[in-house]
Amino acid sequence: MKLKISENFKKLIVNTGRKLYKQNLTIGTWGNISVLDPDTDLVYIKPSGINYNEIDLKDIMVIDKKGKIVEGFRKPSIEMPMHLSIYNARKDVKAIIHYHPIYSSVLAVTGFSLPGICEDFVQIVGEKVLCAKYALPGSEELAKNAVVSLGNRNAVFLLNHGTLCVGRDIKEAMKVCYVVEKTAHIYILSKNLGKCRVIPEEDIKVMQDFAKNSYGKQTEK
Numbered sequence: 001m002k003l004k005i006s007e008n009f010k011k012l013i014v015n016t017g018r019k020l021y022k023q024n025l026t027i028g029t030w031g032n033i034s035v036l037d038p039d040t041d042l043v044y045i046k047p048s049g050i051n052y053n054e055i056d057l058k059d060i061m062v063i064d065k066k067g068k069i070v071e072g073f074r075k076p077s078i079e080m081p082m083h084l085s086i087y088n089a090r091k092d093v094k095a096i097i098h099y100h101p102i103y104s105s106v107l108a109v110t111g112f113s114l115p116g117i118c119e120d121f122v123q124i125v126g127e128k129v130l131c132a133k134y135a136l137p138g139s140e141e142l143a144k145n146a147v148v149s150l151g152n153r154n155a156v157f158l159l160n161h162g163t164l165c166v167g168r169d170i171k172e173a174m175k176v177c178y179v180v181e182k183t184a185h186i187y188i189l190s191k192n193l194g195k196c197r198v199i200p201e202e203d204i205k206v207m208q209d210f211a212k213n214s215y216g217k218q219t220e221k
Ligand SMILES: [Zn+2]
Pocket: 030, 031, 098, 099, 100, 137, 161, 162
């Protein structure tokens, strides 16, 4: 049986890549984006080595969850193992953005984690973001390390490398990207001032419950 390929999912990859590029959240060909179509279980992923502003719909690779190419004539992103490992480990995740933004990369080169210091961050990203153990880009080992340190949160730093954010759809993953980068920036500036308050665990829990059960409920699909 031939699975239905959606041009809309391809468009999401192209448009999100251009947005990341325009907003200086990544440069050149670095970083990668994928979305999972829950109806067919097919993954749409950025091709390897093409600039974001040059990627067209025909360049988007369609693969199954084992990495077999279903459509496309390019090479899928080098980080395909990391994307697939996350989809296999986290059933709630339907979109993944890996990018190389400045402030979160500052934390990613130190190996520090980012604590829950801002309300938006704890509501949509998690109580903190951890830094995964180092492994070479594109390796199965990096994929494994990223899954472990991501846990049930929506972002993870990759040591000496960059950041990865996930969401229930690409819009949410993009929102996580903005909030992680903004919070990393705030964290670094506050550390320079010498003081930074981490939100207590019990308050984080209340905010997360609110975000999950009440906030914006009426607009949810
Ligand atoms: Zn990368």
